[in-house]
Amino acid sequence: MNAMLIPATGLWTDVGAITDIPRRGARRVPTPGGDIAVFRSGDNEVFALRDRCPHKGGPLSQGIVHGRSVTCPLHGLAIDLASGEALGADRGQGCAPVIPLRIEEGRILIRTDG
Amino acid sequence: MPKERLVVVGNGMAGCRVIEEVLKRDPERYEITVLGAEPRVNYDRIMLSPVLAGEKAFEDIVINDAAWYRDNAITLHAGRAVLRVDREARTIEAEGGLTLAYDRLILATGSDPVRLPLPGADLAGVVTFRDLDDVETMVAAADAGGRAVVIGGGLLGLEAAYGLVRRGMAATVVHLMDVLMERQLDEASGWLLREALSQRGVETVLGAQSEAIVGTDGRVSGLKLKDGRTIPCDLLVMAVGIRPSISLAAQAGLICGRGVVVDDGLRTSDPAVFAIGECAEHRGVAYGLVAPIWEMCRTLADVLTGDEDAVYEGSLLQTRLKVSGVDVFSAGKFSGGEGCEDVVFRDAGRGVYKRVVIENGKVAGAVLFGDAADGAWYFDLMKRGEDVTALRDTLIFGQAITEALRGVDPKSAVAAMPDSQEVCGCNGVCKGVITTAITDLGLKTIEAVRAFTKASASCGSCTPLVEQILTLQLGDAFEVQTGPKSVCGCTSHGHGVLRKRILEEELKSMPAVMQALEWSTPDGCPTCRPALNYYLLAAWPGEYRDDKQSRFINERAHANIQKDGTYSVVPRMWGGVTSSLELRAIADVVDKFAIPTVKVTGGQRIDLLGVAKDDLPAVWADLNAAGMVSGHAYGKALRTVKTCVGSDWCRFGTQDSTGLGVRLEKFMWGSWTPAKVKLGVSGCPRNCAEATCKDIGVICVDSGYEIHIGGAAGLHIRGTELLTKVAGEDEAVWAICAITQLYREEGWYLERIYKWMDRVGLDTIRAQIEDADLRKALYDRFAYSQRFSRIDPWAERVAGRDGDEFNPLSRRLEFVGA
Ligand code: SRM
Ligand SMILES: Cc1cc2nc3c(=O)[nH]c(=O)nc-3n(C[C@H](O)[C@H](O)[C@H](O)COP(=O)(O)OP(=O)(O)OC[C@H]3O[C@@H](n4cnc5c(N)ncnc54)[C@H](O)[C@@H]3O)c2cc1C
Ligand code: SF4
Ligand code: FES
Numbered sequence: 001m002n003a004m005l006i007p008a009t010g011l012w013t014d015v016g017a018i019t020d021i022p023r024r025g026a027r028r029v030p031t032p033g034g035d036i037a038v039f040r041s042g043d044n045e046v047f048a049l050r051d052r053c054p055h056k057g058g059p060l061s062q063g064i065v066h067g068r069s070v071t072c073p074l075h076g077l078a079i080d081l082a083s084g085e086a087l088g089a090d091r092g093q094g095c096a097p098v099i100p101l102r103i104e105e106g107r108i109l110i111r112t113d114g
Numbered sequence: 115m116p117k118e119r120l121v122v123v124g125n126g127m128a129g130c131r132v133i134e135e136v137l138k139r140d141p142e143r144y145e146i147t148v149l150g151a152e153p154r155v156n157y158d159r160i161m162l163s164p165v166l167a168g169e170k171a172f173e174d175i176v177i178n179d180a181a182w183y184r185d186n187a188i189t190l191h192a193g194r195a196v197l198r199v200d201r202e203a204r205t206i207e208a209e210g211g212l213t214l215a216y217d218r219l220i221l222a223t224g225s226d227p228v229r230l231p232l233p234g235a236d237l238a239g240v241v242t243f244r245d246l247d248d249v250e251t252m253v254a255a256a257d258a259g260g261r262a263v264v265i266g267g268g269l270l271g272l273e274a275a276y277g278l279v280r281r282g283m284a285a286t287v288v289h290l291m292d293v294l295m296e297r298q299l300d301e302a303s304g305w306l307l308r309e310a311l312s313q314r315g316v317e318t319v320l321g322a323q324s325e326a327i328v329g330t331d332g333r334v335s336g337l338k339l340k341d342g343r344t345i346p347c348d349l350l351v352m353a354v355g356i357r358p359s360i361s362l363a364a365q366a367g368l369i370c371g372r373g374v375v376v377d378d379g380l381r382t383s384d385p386a387v388f389a390i391g392e393c394a395e396h397r398g399v400a401y402g403l404v405a406p407i408w409e410m411c412r413t414l415a416d417v418l419t420g421d422e423d424a425v426y427e428g429s430l431l432q433t434r435l436k437v438s439g440v441d442v443f444s445a446g447k448f449s450g451g452e453g454c455e456d457v458v459f460r461d462a463g464r465g466v467y468k469r470v471v472i473e474n475g476k477v478a479g480a481v482l483f484g485d486a487a488d489g490a491w492y493f494d495l496m497k498r499g500e501d502v503t504a505l506r507d508t509l510i511f512g513q514a515i516t517e518a519l520r521g522v523d524p525k526s527a528v529a530a531m532p533d534s535q536e537v538c539g540c541n542g543v544c545k546g547v548i549t550t551a552i553t554d555l556g557l558k559t560i561e562a563v564r565a566f567t568k569a570s571a572s573c574g575s576c577t578p579l580v581e582q583i584l585t586l587q588l589g590d591a592f593e594v595q596t597g598p599k600s601v602c603g604c605t606s607h608g609h610g611v612l613r614k615r616i617l618e619e620e621l622k623s624m625p626a627v628m629q630a631l632e633w634s635t636p637d638g639c640p641t642c643r644p645a646l647n648y649y650l651l652a653a654w655p656g657e658y659r660d661d662k663q664s665r666f667i668n669e670r671a672h673a674n675i676q677k678d679g680t681y682s683v684v685p686r687m688w689g690g691v692t693s694s695l696e697l698r699a700i701a702d703v704v705d706k707f708a709i710p711t712v713k714v715t716g717g718q719r720i721d722l723l724g725v726a727k728d729d730l731p732a733v734w735a736d737l738n739a740a741g742m743v744s745g746h747a748y749g750k751a752l753r754t755v756k757t758c759v760g761s762d763w764c765r766f767g768t769q770d771s772t773g774l775g776v777r778l779e780k781f782m783w784g785s786w787t788p789a790k791v792k793l794g795v796s797g798c799p800r801n802c803a804e805a806t807c808k809d810i811g812v813i814c815v816d817s818g819y820e821i822h823i824g825g826a827a828g829l830h831i832r833g834t835e836l837l838t839k840v841a842g843e844d845e846a847v848w849a850i851c852a853i854t855q856l857y858r859e860e861g862w863y864l865e866r867i868y869k870w871m872d873r874v875g876l877d878t879i880r881a882q883i884e885d886a887d888l889r890k891a892l893y894d895r896f897a898y899s900q901r902f903s904r905i906d907p908w909a910e911r912v913a914g915r916d917g918d919e920f921n922p923l924s925r926r927l928e929f930v931g932a
Contacts, residue, residue: 064666073667
């Protein structure tokens with residue numbers, strides 16, 4: 001079969017509505033290159049990061065979302081959702097790559113560049 | 115030379131304001147004609163809300179009366195809609211066969227209210243809220259009494275509902291989102307607004323999607339929601355948004371997007387035609403408030419009177435709600451990105467919430483509730499892009515305090531204050547009273563000063579001043595913080611105060627607690643949220659709705675996360691007893707889902723390790739089918755009840771320790787606790803179930819049951835202490851449940867029983883458990899709470915609850931097939 005639904009890279013893909021993500025929550029989007037974590041803050045902002053903690057690869061989508069950051073479920077690193085950077089005492093510990101994201105009429109569009 | 119002919123289509127806010135601005139600049143230049151679809155003079159549309167509420171009459175809101183048109187030689191054609199524009203001929207055609215020529219034409223047609231295309235939308239009694247006719251329809255309906263439903267919890271919808279309540283109707287606002295005015299308000303202020311409206315008789319239903327409008331005999335009789343509910347009503351107001359009114363422009367062939375597209379000089383694609391107000395789209399934005407309109411009108415008047423280069427650059431927006439006694443202000447962004455910082459101030463006494471967002475040293479937005487007096491000041495700082503770093507400490511207290519302290523060395527300013535100067539306006543306390551109290555009573559903390567003088571005890575806005583007086587008087591002896599450690603950086607209160615006030619003040623939701631205890635962040639942090647969630651759950655069983663986003667992943671997913679992102683599944687094995695049926699079902703699940711590791715735990719049960727998150731519900735479904743439920747191996751909850759074989763088999767067994775363990779676990783499972791709770795029941799003092807290193811342990815003896823508490827074998831090894839001894843099994847169960855309940859009510863979040871015991875003292879606990887009445891009351895409260903807790907979270911999720919937790923958002927980017 002080998003059917004693929006991967007859009008050509010560089011295209012925006014609609015992955016769902018903002019309201020599909022709970023406030024202060026996250027959902028995963030599986031991709032051939034690994035999961036993408038899409039977060040929604042208490043203030044209704046949406047962010048997307050690769051779902052891998054810079055520390056030991058913990059799935060950030062499973063963490064607690066607070067303000068504009070998420071706390072990794074494995075060892076508690078706080079990650080800035082806008083930049084993917086570790087915060088506080090762990091600043092400079094590395095970064096979870098940011099996935100380009102756009103909101104249109106309440107829908108979430110993300111772009112994967114390969 | 116004949117004058118140029120200026121024709122304005124739309125006799126509303128923008129249309130008349132631009133004429134005023136033109137007249138100010140050059141009263142002689144144009145021969146002006148206005149056409150308006152509404153059969154009346156120009157009035158202040160935003161004041162329709164107070165008119166609806168009966169707080170103002172139409173005469174009060176007229177901006178320009180008939181005399182104004184006459185005195186300024188403006189021809190008004192009221193009640194005549196313009197039907198066509200002929201750009202070639204430069205003429206317009208209006209209702210009644212009126213044709214007029216123009217040299218310059220301004221479109222100021224405003225917008226049309228959106229009507230949801232719901233079944234039943236054309237029934238009588240379904241109205242929108244835009245002009246005086248709508249208000250008159252609503253007032254007439256309200257005179258008949260009954261109930262109104264308003265769809266839309268934005269500014270307009272809320273003002274409509276409030277107005278109708280003032281007119282004697284019952285009103286319910288149905289809002290799609292989970293926060294009122296979600297574009298302007300954050301959750302905390304949205305919650306306050308909801309409370310304030312409910313006090314004024316406006317009910318709100320959030321997260322509700324409308325399905326159909328139902329009617330009888332052609333008149334509306336209710337609104338049906340997607341969730342199946344129908345809210346009965348006699349009047350239905352749709353306040354779900356506006357759409358720029360562009361049909362005239364589109365017919366004339368002007369370029370339109372959402373609105374009529376204009377450049378920075380408000381010109382449309384035809385240089386003789388301009389558009390302003392809500393019908394215009396400038397730099398991709400169509401506005402829905404008046405402030406930008408005033409700015410547009412100034413620029414357009416400049417352009418029309420000779421300054422062709424005048425530029426309108428777009429507007430920043432601020433919103434105020436016009437509901438009497440409810441002070442709400444919002445401007446700019448209340449949620450920033452990188453480099454943003456929140457400054458939050460709450461005053462529970464006055465119901466005030468203020469949040470200012472600072473981005474790169476500048477004010478980027480503000481949300482004010484309960485006291486919006488400083489809104490204009492924040493908006494001004496925001497517009498001017500002023501660097502506020504130096505004002506950071508006092509900014510949130512508003513303009514008066516900030517300016518009083520600005521520029522001056524705060525110390526010398528405070529020192530220079532005369533003793534008679536008032537420091538605390540709310541309670542009328544002068545500086546002299548405070549300094550005397552500090553010296554005479556030896557006060558060292560702000561709390562003490564507050565307690566003795568009442569200074570800064572009400573709104574708290576003078577707290578920085580009082581602190582400075584303390585510093586001045588005491589120097590280094592001033593103790594900034596005292597009392598028990600606070601829960602986290604979001605609050606100055608400790609766990610004890612939190613628990614007490616939740617009960618005393620009947621605080622039943624997270625925003626309620628944060629407001630009452632004056633949280634300094636908008637919505638808490640990962641330290642306080644899980645604690646609050648537990649305290650609310652423990653205080654209001656059956657009433658408080660668990661907030662899963664305030665739980666760590668294990669409790670949210672009801673499984674333990676592993677280092678590789680997979681999960682472990684530990685089904686309950688009551689008292690460590692199992693059966694061939696259970697073991698076979700476990701074996702089948704392991705095979706079916708190719709679970710890599712099966713391990714016997716230190717808690718006498720079986721752990722299935724390495725399950726993918728998406729598979730969890732299916733794994734649970736199979737375990738459920740064999741009668742197994744969650745073991746809560748992941749929770750701050752009752753974990754295991756370890757038992758030994760006891761009198762059933764063991765030659766030394768004195769009582770049925772296995773039976774008691776199973777009975778305890780079956781009654782107590784599912785209960786949430788401050789930290790994990792493990793039980794052990796040993797059949798004799800040889801203690802094979804290791805009961806004396808459990809949170810609660812039972813040692814069976816010939817004459818009954820010894821109940822021990824406060825053990826742990828984790829980070830700190832602790833043997834238990836004997837709490838009490840009882841004769842029968844029932845009494846053992848009652849006592850253990852009572853202890854657990856006492857701990858549930860008094861323990862601090864993450865404080866295990868041994869730590870709680872160290873804090874409150876074994877004797878205090880014993881006194882309550884040995885008092886028959888207190889014990890019974892505790893037991894009863896535990897039993898009541900268990901009615902809502904002994905529900906298998908796995909089965910609930912198998913049935914679909916929290917489906918979004920286990921399913922990916924989208925599989926669109928996945929390989930399919932392969
Ligand atoms: C699975 C198990 C080890 C095993 O393979 O035997 C285990 C596994 C974990 N233990 Fe444990 N503990 C297990 C029995 C114990 C015991 C023995 C017992 O219960 O009799 C103890 C000592 C007794 C006690 O609790 O005092 C124990 C003391 C701890 C502690 C230290 C607690 C403390 O207050 O000091 C932690 C850390 C914590 O809870 O914060 C911990 C935390 C953990 C966590 C939850 C760590 C984590 O956060 O991921 C491990 C979860 C692994 C998983 O996915 O299942 N585990 N852990 C045992 C599960 C028992 C069960 O059936 O539910
Ligand atoms: C109840 C209510 C409360 C509000 N509260 C606030 C508030 O608190 N703060 C705030 O900033 N804003 C508020 N607004 C929004 C504000 O009123 C509008 O932004 C403003 O009125 C828009 O001005 P405008 O001139 O573009 O449109 P309008 O004031 O609507 O004027 C357009 C006029 O053009 C007429 N017209 C349309 N088509 C034609 C045609 N073809 N021929 C002739 N005439 C035509 C219409 O009949 C109308 O009279 C409120 C609005 C409402 C309805
Ligand atoms: S002792 Fe407990 S927490 Fe530590 S590795 Fe073993 S299971 Fe994990
Ligand atoms: S993997 Fe995220 S903190 Fe360790």
